[in-house]
Amino acid sequence: MQGTVIIADAVSTNRILLKAKLAPWSYDVQMASTGAELLRLVELHPPSLIILSDDLPDAPATELCAKIKGDPALKAVPLIAFAQNDEAEDRIGLLRAGADDVFARPFRDVVLQARVRSLIRARTGVEELNLRDGTSRALGFAEAQTGFAPAARVAILAPDPTTASTWRRGLRSELRTAELTAHSFRQGLGEIAGDVVPDVFVIDLHGPLGAKGLRLLADIRANPETRHAGVLAVLEDGAPQDLAADALDLGAGDLMLHGFDAQELALRLRSQIAQKQTHDRLRLSVENGLRDAVRDPMTGLFNRRYAMPYLTRVIEENVKTGRGFAVMVADLDHFKQVNDTFGHAAGDAVLTEAATRLCSDLRAEDLIARMGGEEFLIVLPDSSNDEALLAAERLRQRVDATPFADPTTGRAIHVTVSIGVAICCVECLTRKRPEESANALLQLADEALYRAKHAGRNQVTMVNAA
Numbered sequence: 001m002q003g004t005v006i007i008a009d010a011v012s013t014n015r016i017l018l019k020a021k022l023a024p025w026s027y028d029v030q031m032a033s034t035g036a037e038l039l040r041l042v043e044l045h046p047p048s049l050i051i052l053s054d055d056l057p058d059a060p061a062t063e064l065c066a067k068i069k070g071d072p073a074l075k076a077v078p079l080i081a082f083a084q085n086d087e088a089e090d091r092i093g094l095l096r097a098g099a100d101d102v103f104a105r106p107f108r109d110v111v112l113q114a115r116v117r118s119l120i121r122a123r124t125g126v127e128e129l130n131l132r133d134g135t136s137r138a139l140g141f142a143e144a145q146t147g148f149a150p151a152a153r154v155a156i157l158a159p160d161p162t163t164a165s166t167w168r169r170g171l172r173s174e175l176r177t178a179e180l181t182a183h184s185f186r187q188g189l190g191e192i193a194g195d196v197v198p199d200v201f202v203i204d205l206h207g208p209l210g211a212k213g214l215r216l217l218a219d220i221r222a223n224p225e226t227r228h229a230g231v232l233a234v235l236e237d238g239a240p241q242d243l244a245a246d247a248l249d250l251g252a253g254d255l256m257l258h259g260f261d262a263q264e265l266a267l268r269l270r271s272q273i274a275q276k277q278t279h280d281r282l283r284l285s286v287e288n289g290l291r292d293a294v295r296d297p298m299t300g301l302f303n304r305r306y307a308m309p310y311l312t313r314v315i316e317e318n319v320k321t322g323r324g325f326a327v328m329v330a331d332l333d334h335f336k337q338v339n340d341t342f343g344h345a346a347g348d349a350v351l352t353e354a355a356t357r358l359c360s361d362l363r364a365e366d367l368i369a370r371m372g373g374e375e376f377l378i379v380l381p382d383s384s385n386d387e388a389l390l391a392a393e394r395l396r397q398r399v400d401a402t403p404f405a406d407p408t409t410g411r412a413i414h415v416t417v418s419i420g421v422a423i424c425c426v427e428c429l430t431r432k433r434p435e436e437s438a439n440a441l442l443q444l445a446d447e448a449l450y451r452a453k454h455a456g457r458n459q460v461t462m463v464n465a466a
Contacts, residue, residue, distance in 0.1 A: 003048030003120055003321070004028045008038040008064075009082070010055045014105075018051060021109055022116065035059035039067070046074055048120050053082040054094070062097035069098030076126060078119035082107070088261055095267045101254070114245035115255065122253060124365065124382075126279070127317070152178045152273040155198035157216060159185050159209040167202070167260055174266035178273070185212050189219050193226055200230035200272045202265070203252075210235075210243050214250060221251040228279060230272035234260055296370040298348060299355035307369035307377050311438040314367075314381055318424075325381045326388035326423050329445040330358065330395065332374040333416045333457040342406050342413060349407045350415055357398045362391075377442070385423050385462070392419045392460040400458060416458035420449030423464045 005027045009015045012033070019029045030047070032038040035056045042050065050068065054061035061081055068074050078100045083090040086104035094102045101115055154175070158164035164182035171180055183192045192198075201220055205213045217233065220226045232254045233247040244255060253275065254268050294306030302310070311327070318325055332338075332354060339347040351374060358368055358376060367379040378395070380388055396417055403412035422444035424437075444463050452461040 003323075004030060004045065005049045005051065005116070006030045006032060006038065006041050006047045007051045008032040008035070008056060009051075009053040010034070010057055011053075014053065021113060025113070025117070027116075035064050038064065042068060042074055042077070046077055048077070048123060049116060050077060050079045051082070051116075052079060052099075054084055054090075061099075062093055065094060065097035065099050076123060078123055080112075080115065080119070086258075088258070088264060091258075092264055092267060095264065095271075100271070108241045108244070110241040111244045111248075111255075111257070114248040118248040118252070122275075126275075126282075152200065152276075153196060153198040154178050154180050154200050154202060154269060154273075155192055156180065156182050156202045156204075157185060157192065157213070158182075158204035159207065159212070163204060163206075167204070167262075167265075170260070170262040171266060171269075174262050175269060178269070185209060185216060189216065189223060189226065193223075197225050198229055199276045200232060200269060201226075202232050202234065202269070203247075204260075205233050205239065205243060205247060206236045206259070210239070214243070214246055217247060217250050217252060228276070228283070230254075230276045232256070232265070232268055232272055234265070299352050299370050301355050301359070301376070302367065302369040304369065304371045304377075307367065307371065307379075308438055308442075310367055310369075311377075311379055311441070314379055315424075315437050315441075318381070323382045324384065324424060325379065326383045326391075326421055327441045327445045328378040328380070328388070328392055328395075328419055328421050329371075329442070329449045330376045330378060330417050330419045331449055331453070332399075333418055333453075335374040335415070338413060338415065342411070343408070345408060346406045346413060350404045350413060353404055354399055354415065354417070358395055361394050361398050377445075383423075385464070388421050388423055389460065389462055392421050392462075395419060396458065396460055418449055418452040418457050419460045420445045420447065420452055421460060421462040422448060423462065 005022055007015050007018050007029060009018070010033055015031045019031065022029055030041055032041055035058045038052070052061055052064060056064070065079060065081060068077070068079060079098065081094040081099040081102045083094060083102050083104050091102040100119060103112060156164045156167050158167065161182065161184040164184060168180045168182040181198070203213045203217055213233070217231055220229060220231060231252045233252040234256045235244055236259045237257070239257070244257060248255060253272055256265060256268065294302055296303045314325060332350070335347065338350055355370065355376070358378070362368060362378070365381055369377045371377045380391060383391070396419055399415065399417040403414045405411070406413055422441050424441055448461045448463045452459050455461065
């Protein structure tokens with residue numbers, strides 16, 4: 001189950017239709033026909049996303065948006081609003097009230113589904129950052145916030161420099177506090193980003209060069225310097241559904257489907273800027289507060305001191321959300337022989353390279369930590385049995401595929417890894433305190449690792465928490 005989506009609409013057929021559109025992604029869909037019912041549902045269990053129509057009988061959609069977004073416990077929940085009229089004034093009113101996006105009926109299935117995916121993906125990223133930040137604070141390593149935020153930088157990218165400059169002039173009066181720059185697609189990303197990376201990119205996907213704009217979006221997300229920047233894509237009325245969906249799936253944080261409108265674009269940019277600043281603050285808190293205290297100095301990975309509180313917090317979150325996850329223990333095979341045969345310098349090089357290989361095949365939300373010696377702990381949030389097994393097998397192959405190199409002589413060192421996997425569901429977690437569950441899961445993964453070693457090493461073994 002990917003998360004809970006609440007659909008609030010006065011018309012039952014609209015609710016049923018939307019639920020059917022979300023069915024392929026296995027969302028737990030709950031439905032409300034009034035504003036009061038919606039508020040009861042979100043208070044009972046904060047969802048992953050809310051879809052709200054502006055025709056509810058007991059409260060205007062703008063009022064409900066403002067009330068939900070004004071609640072600190074619900075502020076981060078993405079909210080899509082449906083407006084009866086596809087007019088800029090209606091969209092702007094709902095955006096000002098706190099909606100993350102606004103659609104009109106009849107809506108484009110592919111675009112709505114892609115928008116739901118992108119909003120939930122973004123929220124999952126924020127939850128992951130908050131999880132790491134909370135772990136830092138629990139350990140006492142978080143730094144105080146300065147409260148100072150420099151002027152945001154917005155880069156406007158269009159197929160031609162005239163369009164980019166026109167948009168820039170139109171935005172100046174609406175977004176006075178931001179530094180705006182205009183660029184054409186002919187410029188390379190390195191030239192566009194310059195010495196100071198923009199906080200948000202606005203990409204014009206109008207006309208026949210829309211595909212080139214998508215490639216530029218992909219480059220922004222792939223480049224280590226720009227991958228954390230916000231991206232807002234602008235399309236013209238009647239643009240192909242696939243173009244809009246592709247932009248979202250490639251990593252656009254927001255989408256305008258009705259062409260350039262300075263007022264609407266400024267509203268959406270303020271939201272993207274605020275999100276970017278929040279993400280930056282959370283990342284900086286983790287990076288600075290934990291670097292020395294909870295990092296393994298050799299591999300650069302988190303150490304046991306960080307990993308166990310983190311695993312405890314993962315358990316706490318999964319008890320709330322009902323999602324299962326996997327815990328792995330990976331251990332390099334016959335590592336003592338590496339030290340004895342090639343020396344400790346070679347052993348250190350193998351450990352460092354093994355950590356790099358393991359990291360390269362994990363998702364951004366996964367955790368890997370060095371627990372000591374040649375043993376690594378890996379936590380895969382929101383993973384099923386099959387997904388965890390596939391991930392473990394990829395990691396095993398990544399270590400086994402290429403020999404390591406002795407840094408002194410260049411001799412090849414063949415090293416393999418055994419991996420024990422423990423799968424846990426929410427039913428298992430509710431029976432013990434989170435700290436007890438963390439230790440129990442680690443013990444289960446250790447038992448699975450022992451079976452892999454006993455069966456001949458260089459393999460993956462899984463156990464399910466009973």
